[in-house]
Amino acid sequence: MNNHNSTVPAVTRLIEAFHRLPGVGPKTAQRYTYHLIKMPEEIAKEFSEAVLGIKEKITFCNLCSNISQEEICLLCSNSNRDNSKICVVEEPLDIVPIERTRAYNGLYQVLHGVISPMNGIGPENLKIDKLLERIKSQNIEEIIIATNPKLEGEATAMYIQNLVGPLKIKITRLARGLPSGSDIEYADDSTLEHALNSRSEI
Amino acid sequence: MSPSKPEIYTSTGIVIKINNLGEADRIITLITPNFGLIRGVAKSARKTVSKLGGHFDILRYVNFSIRETKSISQLSQATTIYGYKKIRTDLNLFFQTSYISEIAEKFSMENNANLRLFNLLKNTLDHIEEFGFTESLLLFFELKILELNGFAPELYKCVESENILEPGNHYYSPERGGLIDFKFSNLKANLTLLPANLNTIKYMRFLSKSSMEKINNLSIDEIYEKQASRILKVQIQNIIDRKLKSEKFINKKL
Numbered sequence: 001m002n003n004h005n006s007t008v009p010a011v012t013r014l015i016e017a018f019h020r021l022p023g024v025g026p027k028t029a030q031r032y033t034y035h036l037i038k039m040p041e042e043i044a045k046e047f048s049e050a051v052l053g054i055k056e057k058i059t060f061c062n063l064c065s066n067i068s069q070e071e072i073c074l075l076c077s078n079s080n081r082d083n084s085k086i087c088v089v090e091e092p093l094d095i096v097p098i099e100r101t102r103a104y105n106g107l108y109q110v111l112h113g114v115i116s117p118m119n120g121i122g123p124e125n126l127k128i129d130k131l132l133e134r135i136k137s138q139n140i141e142e143i144i145i146a147t148n149p150k151l152e153g154e155a156t157a158m159y160i161q162n163l164v165g166p167l168k169i170k171i172t173r174l175a176r177g178l179p180s181g182s183d184i185e186y187a188d189d190s191t192l193e194h195a196l197n198s199r200s201e202i
Numbered sequence: 203m204s205p206s207k208p209e210i211y212t213s214t215g216i217v218i219k220i221n222n223l224g225e226a227d228r229i230i231t232l233i234t235p236n237f238g239l240i241r242g243v244a245k246s247a248r249k250t251v252s253k254l255g256g257h258f259d260i261l262r263y264v265n266f267s268i269r270e271t272k273s274i275s276q277l278s279q280a281t282t283i284y285g286y287k288k289i290r291t292d293l294n295l296f297f298q299t300s301y302i303s304e305i306a307e308k309f310s311m312e313n314n315a316n317l318r319l320f321n322l323l324k325n326t327l328d329h330i331e332e333f334g335f336t337e338s339l340l341l342f343f344e345l346k347i348l349e350l351n352g353f354a355p356e357l358y359k360c361v362e363s364e365n366i367l368e369p370g371n372h373y374y375s376p377e378r379g380g381l382i383d384f385k386f387s388n389l390k391a392n393l394t395l396l397p398a399n400l401n402t403i404k405y406m407r408f409l410s411k412s413s414m415e416k417i418n419n420l421s422i423d424e425i426y427e428k429q430a431s432r433i434l435k436v437q438i439q440n441i442i443d444r445k446l447k448s449e450k451f452i453n454k455k456l
Contacts (some may be wrong), residue, residue, distance in 0.1 A: 017452030023224030089294075117300035118219055118307075120447035150220070151260040151290055158293045179250040188282050190290075 011037070062117060063134065065110040065127045067092045082106045084141040088131060090114055090148060098146065106144070109134065114152040115159060116120060123159055131160070135167060142170040149176050149191075213237055214283060216323060217262050218303040222248065230258045230277055231307065232266075235320040236347040239310040242268055242275040257282045261289055261299060263324065288331050297451040298335045302326055302343055308442045309351050318350050329414050336425050338417045340452070342409050344434040347363045349410070353441055356380025356435075357407050362389065367403075374433045376440040396436060404430040 008181065011033055018029035036044055060066070061073035064086075068074070073097075075081065085106030089095055092110050111126040143164055147153035161171055177195035178187055187195070215232030218228040223229050228247040232240045247255040257264050279426035289295045306323045310316060326343050332388050348354055361380035373382045373395035374451055382389065389395060398406075405426050409417065439445055 024224075038328045117297055117448035117451040118304050120450075122451060151296065154290065155293055158291070162293070182251050183253075186253035189285055190258045190259075190282075190287075 006065045017074065063130075064108045065112060065130055066095060066108060080105075084139060085144060086131065086134065086140055086142075087144040087146050089146050090153065090156075094146065104144075106142075111147070114147055114156040116152045123156075126156070128160065128163065132163065135169060140169060142172060144172050144174065149174075174200060210267060212265065212279075213240070213265045214263065214265050215240060216303075216320075216327070217258055217260055217264060218307050220258060220260060228255075228258065229274070232264070233306055233310050233320055233323055233345065234315075235317050236315050237239065238314040238316055239307065239312045240268065240275070241312065242277040244277045244280070252430070254265055254280050261286050261296075261303070263327075266336075286327060286331050289327065295330060295335055296417075297448070299327060299330060299448065301448040301452045302340070304446050304448045305344065305347055305438060308438075308446070309347055316350070319347065322346050322350065325414060333418060336417070336420075337431065338409065338420045338422065339414070340411065341406075341427070341434060342414065342417050344438060345406065345409050348434070348437065351441075353379060353437070354410075355437060357403060357405070357410060360386070362386050369400060371400055372398050372403065374437075376433075376437045379437065394436065396433050397429065398433060399426060399429055402426040402433070406430050406433070 010086075014031045014033045014036065015026070018024050019026055020028075024032070036047070039047075057069050058067050059069070059071070060072050061068040061076055063076045064073060066073045066075065070077070078083045080091055082105050085104075086109050087098065087104060087106055088109045088111060089098070090111055090113065095108055095110070098108075100103055109127065109131045111128065111131075113121055113126050115121060115123055115126070115187075131201065135143070143160070145157040147156045157173055164171055175198050176191060177198055178184065184192070213234045213236060215234035217230060217232050219231035221229045221231075223243060226246045226248040228244045230242055230244050230247075232242075234240050242256045244254045245254075246252050247258055249255070254277070257266075258277070262282050263284040263286070264280050264282050267278045269276045269278070276453055289299050302323070306319065311318060311325075322343065326339065329339060345355070355374070356379060358366060359380070360372075360383040361378040362382050363377060363386075365383070367381055367383060370384060372384050373387070373389075374380070374397075375382050375389075375393050377393050381403065382393075382395060387395070401423065405422055408420075409430075435449065
């Protein structure tokens with residue numbers, strides 16, 4: 001990057017660092033940097049320590065592959081959670097909205113991606129083997145597949161279903177249908193079809 | 203060349219790739235009949251109430267609007283024309299069509315209409331949706347996409363001597379783009395020479411002259427099919443100068 005109107009190398013370096021973040025363009029990176037320059041030193045220090053802390057302290061849970069500060073994450077080590085259920089998600093970030101619902105009290109398995117042939121990502125690149133290990137070693141009764149309802153998420157769900165199916169464990173998929181506040185007029189055929197198939201009596 | 207584009211226009215296209223952008227947007231890559239490869243942003247497509255997200259998914263044939271901007275174009279008003287349900291619900295078909303889409307993407311150019319390439323892609327997907335996948339269909343697609351882009355393999359003359367080939371076993375050179383007479387085996391030192399059996403050559407010639415409907419019930423010995431497959435895959439790799447990422451998934455039986 002050469003267009004960062006700054007003759008101060010330290011400023012240019014920070015702008016470039018912010019620009020590497022997803023969704024941060026050169027202008028936003030510049031704004032963040034100049035905001036940090038104006039910040040009191042102790043807050044800026046706290047900010048930089050928080051960034052460093054992410055790399056130094058964060059690891060992946062040995063069981064569910066979620067981000068964690070310990071070998072076993074807080075969710076897996078919580079004895080109040082229902083350890084007979086595993087919800088399979090694509091990314092650690094997907095756990096947050098599910099937890100926010102307070103409707104699920106089981107465990108998770110983070111795949112760290114989905115099967116995506118065009119990006120060269122196959123089942124062997126995901127944490128599916130960890131899921132199988134847990135199914136075989138723990139008393140799991142249900143696998144809830146919560147991959148995104150896109151073609152690649154569906155393909156990953158199908159793959160897991162093929163793999164886990166013979167193990168005689170209940171496999172469920174998050175329901176699909178019309179989201180609250182949406183218009184039927186704009187729904188795609190696949191969503192409408194799922195909504196019709198999963199209709200419920202009122 | 204493509205017709206000159208107004209600032210806002212509508213088109214049909216097949217979605218072949220999606221990538222997340224920023225907080226809730228997606229970059230959508232489509233192959234269109236009149237404008238070639240199109241890459242555009244579908245704003246907020248990742249949000250659950252998005253009117254676009256459901257339509258802009260891989261392997262959907264859609265109608266959409268596009269607004270040209272100084273940076274990346276913006277996509278809107280998408281509706282699905284056809285969703286390829288059978289392909290979407292079969293893991294093996296998904297892998298096979300991913301490879302087909304990736305080849306089509308590599309041979310497509312932005313702002314460069316290639317109606318015949320679009321039709322080939324769409325007809326192949328339609329055919330798979332209706333009749334299923336066969337190795338012959340994939341080889342037919344590979345051969346036709348090479349032909350459409352001016353890389354038709356030379357299957358009748360020796361590319362070294364330019365003489366008509368006698369019936370028999372010969373070689374195929376991806377660098378030269380055609381068959382090489384068996385007697386030039388000394389060229390192995392400088393060229394990649396793939397074995398091309400007489401039956402493989404006949405099979406490739408038949409595919410080259412054939413139509414999609416005719417290859418439906420085509421039955422050929424697996425040895426020749428594999429040989430033709432290797433020839434075409436190495437040829438494509440040689441032209442695009444890289445190995446296709448989805449190639450390793452084609453024969454994954456799940």
